Amino acid sequence: MATFFLVIIYLAFISLGLPDSLLGVAWPVMSAEYGAPLETAGWLFMTIAGGTIISSLASGAVLKRFGTGNVTFVSCLLTAGSLLGFHFAPSVVWLVIFAIPLGLGAGSVDAGLNNYVATHYKAHHMSWLHCFWGVGATLGPIIMAQSISGQNSWRSGYLTIACIQFALVVILFFTLPLWNKIAKNSAAMSSEEKDEQAGALLEEEAKQTKPLRIKGVKLALVSFLFYCGAEATIGLWGSSFLVNVKELPVDAAAKWVSLYYAGITIGRFITGFITLKVRNRTLIRFGQVTALLGTVLLLLPLPAGFLLVGFIMIGLGFAPIFPCMLHETPARFGKEHSQTIMGFQMAMAYTGSMSMPPLLGFIASHTTIGIFPFFIAFFVAAMFLGSEKLNDLLKKKRSTNGENSNSMSL
Incomplete structure (x- = not known):
C-alpha cells in the first residue's frame, strides 16, 4: 500500500514539474499572437513566483488545518484550472489573472509533499521525488514543442498539460483516505527511528519554540536561497555566457545547458541509491564541494571542453543538495515545526530563483556577462559556508542535549 501511494506522490511531482518551463518555450509564439513585448513573460513569471512564495509561507498553517491530502488535491485542481485558463485566455490580462492561482497552487503542494515524504519516507525517496520533478520539467517543453510544430498552436500544448493535471486530480480524489492511513502507519515506527529523526532539537524543546527562533533555521533558509539562486541563474544565463564570452554556437550552448539539467536529474536518481548507505549531511557536503x-573550471582560462565538464560537475553536485536538505528538516528541527519550516524553506527557495537571476542580468547589462562564473562561485560558496555553519551549530546542540540527557539519567 505504501509503495502504491508513493507512486501517486511521484506522479504528483511529475505534474508539478510539467508547467514550470512551458511559458518560456511557448512565449515566442504567444507574444506574436497577443502582440505583447518580450518583457511581459517576465511579469507573468514574477506573478506565478509571487503566488508560489505566498502559498509556501502560508502552507504550514494551511496544511495543519486541512491535511496534506486535501491541500494537494485542491492545489492540483487550481493548477489544472489555471492551465486550462491559459488555453482559453483571450488577452494578456487573462494570462495574468490565471497566473495567480497557478502560483498559489504550486507553493502549497510543493511544501506539503516535501514535508510528507521527509516525515514518512526514507531519504532515497526524497531524491527520487525530485528526480521525477525533473522528468515533468523535461516533458513539459517536449509536449509544447510538439503542439507548436505539429498543430502550430501553443494553446493545444496548454490543453494537453491541463488534461494530464485533471487526470491526476481524479486520482487524488479517490485516494484521499489513504493519506491519513499511510501517515498513521508510518507513525508507528520504532523508538530508535524517532530518536534519529528528532535530530538536533528535542521534540519537547521544539514545542516551546517558535519556528523562526529555533537555532539554525535562518542558516538553513540562507542555504536554500543561494542554492536555488545558483541553480536558476545557471539555467537562465549559462547559454548567454557560453555564446557571448566563450564564443560557442547557440545550439551548442543550449545543449551544454541541457546537459547541466540532465546532470541534476540523473544525479538525483543515482543519489536515491547512495542514500541507502550514506547520510544526508555527507551527500550535501560532497555535492557542494563538487559544485565548487x-x-x-568555469573561472579558469581553459579549453571549451573543460567548460562542458564544469557545467556537468555543477549539475551532478547540485543533484543531492536540495532533496537531502529537505529530507533533513525534521531531523534538524524536530517534527513539531517541520511543516511550517518546510514552507519557509520553499518560500526562500522560490525567492532565490526569482531574485538572483534578474540581479545578475541587471549587473551584466551594465558591465559584462563575463561576471557569470564569479556570481555562481559566490552563490555556491555562500551556500557551502551557511550549510557548514549550520552543521557545527547542530553538532553543538546535539552534544548539549546528550549531556543534559545523561545528567537527568544520573
Whole structure:
C-alpha cells in the first residue's frame, strides 16, 4: 500500500514539474499572437513566483488545518484550472489573472509533499521525488514543442498539460483516505527511528519554540536561497555566457545547458541509491564541494571542453543538495515545526530563483556577462559556508542535549 501511494506522490511531482518551463518555450509564439513585448513573460513569471512564495509561507498553517491530502488535491485542481485558463485566455490580462492561482497552487503542494515524504519516507525517496520533478520539467517543453510544430498552436500544448493535471486530480480524489492511513502507519515506527529523526532539537524543546527562533533555521533558509539562486541563474544565463564570452554556437550552448539539467536529474536518481548507505549531511557536503570544483573550471582560462565538464560537475553536485536538505528538516528541527519550516524553506527557495537571476542580468547589462562564473562561485560558496555553519551549530546542540540527557539519567 505504501509503495502504491508513493507512486501517486511521484506522479504528483511529475505534474508539478510539467508547467514550470512551458511559458518560456511557448512565449515566442504567444507574444506574436497577443502582440505583447518580450518583457511581459517576465511579469507573468514574477506573478506565478509571487503566488508560489505566498502559498509556501502560508502552507504550514494551511496544511495543519486541512491535511496534506486535501491541500494537494485542491492545489492540483487550481493548477489544472489555471492551465486550462491559459488555453482559453483571450488577452494578456487573462494570462495574468490565471497566473495567480497557478502560483498559489504550486507553493502549497510543493511544501506539503516535501514535508510528507521527509516525515514518512526514507531519504532515497526524497531524491527520487525530485528526480521525477525533473522528468515533468523535461516533458513539459517536449509536449509544447510538439503542439507548436505539429498543430502550430501553443494553446493545444496548454490543453494537453491541463488534461494530464485533471487526470491526476481524479486520482487524488479517490485516494484521499489513504493519506491519513499511510501517515498513521508510518507513525508507528520504532523508538530508535524517532530518536534519529528528532535530530538536533528535542521534540519537547521544539514545542516551546517558535519556528523562526529555533537555532539554525535562518542558516538553513540562507542555504536554500543561494542554492536555488545558483541553480536558476545557471539555467537562465549559462547559454548567454557560453555564446557571448566563450564564443560557442547557440545550439551548442543550449545543449551544454541541457546537459547541466540532465546532470541534476540523473544525479538525483543515482543519489536515491547512495542514500541507502550514506547520510544526508555527507551527500550535501560532497555535492557542494563538487559544485565548487565545477565553478573553478568555469573561472579558469581553459579549453571549451573543460567548460562542458564544469557545467556537468555543477549539475551532478547540485543533484543531492536540495532533496537531502529537505529530507533533513525534521531531523534538524524536530517534527513539531517541520511543516511550517518546510514552507519557509520553499518560500526562500522560490525567492532565490526569482531574485538572483534578474540581479545578475541587471549587473551584466551594465558591465559584462563575463561576471557569470564569479556570481555562481559566490552563490555556491555562500551556500557551502551557511550549510557548514549550520552543521557545527547542530553538532553543538546535539552534544548539549546528550549531556543534559545523561545528567537527568544520573
